[in-house]
Amino acid sequence: AQSVTQLGSHVSVSEGALVLLRCNYSSSVPPYLFWYVQYPNQGLQLLLKYTSAATLVKGINGFEAEFKKSETSFHLTKPSAHMSDAAEYFCAVTDQAGTALIFGKGTTLSVSS
Amino acid sequence: GAVVSQHPSRVICKSGTSVKIECRSLDFQATTMFWYRQFPKQSLMLMATSNEGSKATYEQGVEKDKFLINHASLTLSTLTVTSAHPEDSSFYICSATRDKNTEAFFGQGTRLTVV
Numbered sequence: 112a113q114s115v116t117q118l119g120s121h122v123s124v125s126e127g128a129l130v131l132l133r134c135n136y137s138s139s140v141p142p143y144l145f146w147y148v149q150y151p152n153q154g155l156q157l158l159l160k161y162t163s164a165a166t167l168v169k170g171i172n173g174f175e176a177e178f179k180k181s182e183t184s185f186h187l188t189k190p191s192a193h194m195s196d197a198a199e200y201f202c203a204v205t206d207q208a209g210t211a212l213i214f215g216k217g218t219t220l221s222v223s224s
Numbered sequence: 225g226a227v228v229s230q231h232p233s234r235v236i237c238k239s240g241t242s243v244k245i246e247c248r249s250l251d252f253q254a255t256t257m258f259w260y261r262q263f264p265k266q267s268l269m270l271m272a273t274s275n276e277g278s279k280a281t282y283e284q285g286v287e288k289d290k291f292l293i294n295h296a297s298l299t300l301s302t303l304t305v306t307s308a309h310p311e312d313s314s315f316y317i318c319s320a321t322r323d324k325n326t327e328a329f330f331g332q333g334t335r336l337t338v339v
Binding site: 145152213 | 230256258265266267268269270273315317319321322323324325326327328330331332333335
């Protein structure tokens with residue numbers, strides 16, 4: 112069975128600081144991994160995805176994530192936080208691109224000025 | 225990317241009534257659609273998977289008679305919450321995919337409030 116663990120339900124950073132949101136996965140087959148962002152009362156916006164190509168994946172809004180098989184991790188980073196990055200972030204896994212996703216519990220990112 | 229539209233974005237209904245939520249793929253044919261539910265400040269939980277022209281597959285613990293899913297065409301799936309109760313108040317999100325090799329795209333969600 113697949114699962115996703117997001118360490119830290121709440122992360123606070125200062126504007127301009129590094130953002131690091133942690134995601135570890137469990138999968139018996141090569142996974143497809145996704146990061147989504149959700150603003151209040153809105154749907155999910157795809158930030159980036161890993162689909163067995165390059166291990167370093169670049170997404171929108173300056174975010175990137177690195178797939179590390181040895182660590183079963185897919186942490187999300189951004190070099191410099193912006194106030195507009197404050198939102199809820201979800202890591203998700205599946206074993207095939209078009210099948211249902213299993214989501215982590217989410218991490219709330221707060222950005223202070 | 226592909227566009228998935230959900231309607232309505234917000235709905236308030238009285239306890240005991242039924243409410244229908246639509247999920248449409250606007251620029252592709254969706255062989256499979258997924259319905260998720262999200263409680264406040266919690267993650268998304270898969271409720272059911274629907275394939276066009278066949279009965280939906282419900283996740284364990286989801287009442288199929290309460291949450292009716294119809295995937296009548298390749299561009300439309302509907303979720304009907306029957307005899308709604310306040311505990312059904314939640315954020316419902318759909319996603320749709322062309323096939324198993326293509327990622328699913330999400331709708332913008334529907335906030336259901338049962339009063």
